[in-house]
Amino acid sequence: MKTLFVRRFAAVVAVVIAGILSTAVPAQARLGTGTVLLSTSATLPPELEPLATGTRVTYVTTAIDGTPIPATGLVLTPKTGKTDKTVVWAHGSTGLADQCAPSSNMDVFWPEARAAIAKLLQKGWTVTAPDYPGLGTPQDHPYLMGMSEARSIIDSVKAARALDATLSTQYVVDGHSQGGQGALFADELAPAYDGGLVLKGVASIAPVSNAQIFAPLVPGTPGNGYLVMGLYGLKAVDKTFNPNTVLAAPAKQKTSVLRTGCLYEILDAYASLTAEQLLNGGALPQPVLDELALYVDPAQSAPSAPILLVQGTEDEAVPYGLTAGALLPELQAYDQPVEFVQVDGADHDGAVFATVDTVADWIAARFG
Structure with missing residues (x-):
């Protein structure tokens, strides 16, 4: 108490x-x-x-x-x-x-x-x-x-x-x-x-x-959660960016863990997703990669x-x-x-x- x-x-x-x-x-x-x-x-x-x-x-x-x-x-x-x-x-x-x-x-x-x-x-x-x-x-x-x-x-x-x-x-x-x-x-x-x-x-x-080299390597790996966190980090500084525009439906269904868990819970939640289950089309659009690189x-x-x-x-x-x-x-x-x-x-x-x-x-x- x-x-x-x-x-x-x-x-x-x-x-x-x-x-x-x-x-x-x-x-x-x-x-x-x-x-x-x-x-x-x-x-x-x-x-x-x-x-x-x-x-x-x-x-x-x-x-x-x-x-x-x-x-x-x-x-x-x-x-x-x-x-x-x-x-x-x-x-x-x-x-x-x-x-x-x-x-x-x-x-x-x-x-x-x-x-x-x-x-x-x-x-x-x-x-x-x-x-x-x-x-x-x-x-x-x-x-x-x-x-x-x-x-x-x-x-x-x-x-x-x-x-x-x-x-x-x-x-x-x-x-x-x-x-x-x-x-x-x-x-x-x-x-x-x-x-x-x-x-x-x-x-x-x-x-x-x-980020231009690193981020494309992540989708479909046990490090999926890092990329999701990175997208929400970008959202924190660019209010016009919405991670839901690039996250695939299976990934969007798991975003509550970002509020309820910490690192290992987040990594565990996303670890099994394929690239296509993580991101629409299995990859980040180039403009998002460019913006990540600018800040990261x-x-x-x-x-x-x-x-x-x-x-x-x-x-x-x-x-x-x-x-x-x-x-x-x-x-x-x-x-x-x-x-x-x-x-x-x-x-x-x-x-x-x-x-x-x-x-x-x-x-x-x-x-x-």
């Missing part, structure tokens, strides 16, 4: 905050991005409880169109050996609904995220873990819309500094899958958006990229800080060739250094587990 009350209270607070932020007064004249609207003590996973004190925050970020909106996340402060540096952990896919926010649902605080964050805390770094807009707040979640993720990633650092004045302006972003993609977008956005913060580097593990693909503009790109060779969710053969040369075309780490035999989550030390050491060098 207590948990239900807390969730309902938090939902009411979020609605009130959204109403305040949606008024016609310019955002900067009211509350700057990263302003903490609400903070409460957070229960952490058992792997992290001995290492950190957790605070769940609701803070101000912006939608892609610049509208101020609330976002939620965690700020984890090391219990011992604390430095003045901050690292953002940008999580992989969890779902679309409010119950899929990792800051309030330990079931989607994935094991690989816990392992990565534990290593960061052991280095003495404060860790922010944003949920992304629409997870735990009233808006629809713009799943895989990179500039949405990037804003909440950067603003989570501002929120941490609002809580802890000893934190410096230096930060690094460490992300996996959806979060790896968001980390790369943050690298592009930072100079124009972070307001005096100093981004020292971005570690991106198995990031989503190149990193490396469309220059990064502002060095990049560590990590990819497992046996990744079942983000193909190795997509990262090594397409994204890597796209990033290398810019001036920032890109270090590529190939993890032989590692699957999607295994690449995180296998490189917790490698990533932490690389981050330490950036701060050093």
Whole structure:
């Protein structure tokens, strides 16, 4: 009963905050991005409880169109050996609904995220873990819309500094899958958006990229649910787009799971559909692919800080060739250094587990 009350209270607070932020007064004249609207003590996973004190925050970020909106996340402060540096952990896919926010649902605080964050805390770094807009707040979640993720990633650092004045302006972003993609977008956005913060580097593990290549490979595979979520993510930023215009009837019959379930329930619901049962004609129309690429693909503009790109060779969710053969040369075309780490035999989550030390050491060098 207590948990239900807390969730309902938090939902009411979020609605009130959204109403305040949606008024016609310019955002900067009211509350700057990263302003903490609400903070409460957070229960952490058992792997992290001995290492950190957790605070769940609701803070101000912006939608892609610049509208101020609330976002939620965690700020984890090391219990011992604390430095003045901050690292953002940008999580992989969890779902679309409010119950899929990792800051309030330990079931989607994935094991690989816990392992990565534990290593960061052991280095003495404060860790922010944003949920992304629409997870735990009233808006629809713009799943895989990179500039949405990037804003909440950067603003989570501002929120941490609002809580802890000893934190410096230096930060690094460490992300996996959806979060790896968001980390790369943050690298592009930072100079124009972070307001005096100093981004020292971005570690991106198995990031989503190149929708024109990737999306056509998905229909008829166990990853069908990712594509459905991506279409609803597009709908969140383009109100003229209706996923029902491209989803086939069997797929449309399953869309209630997007509201009632999280990642694995969504994947299970769509896994058995053929390409023709998923999409009208078995494929996405080219204009939809073009628009997805516009919002989903990193490396469309220059990064502002060095990049560590990590990819497992046996990744079942983000193909190795997509990262090594397409994204890597796209990033290398810019001036920032890109270090590529190939993890032989590692699957999607295994690449995180296998490189917790490698990533932490690389981050330490950036701060050093």
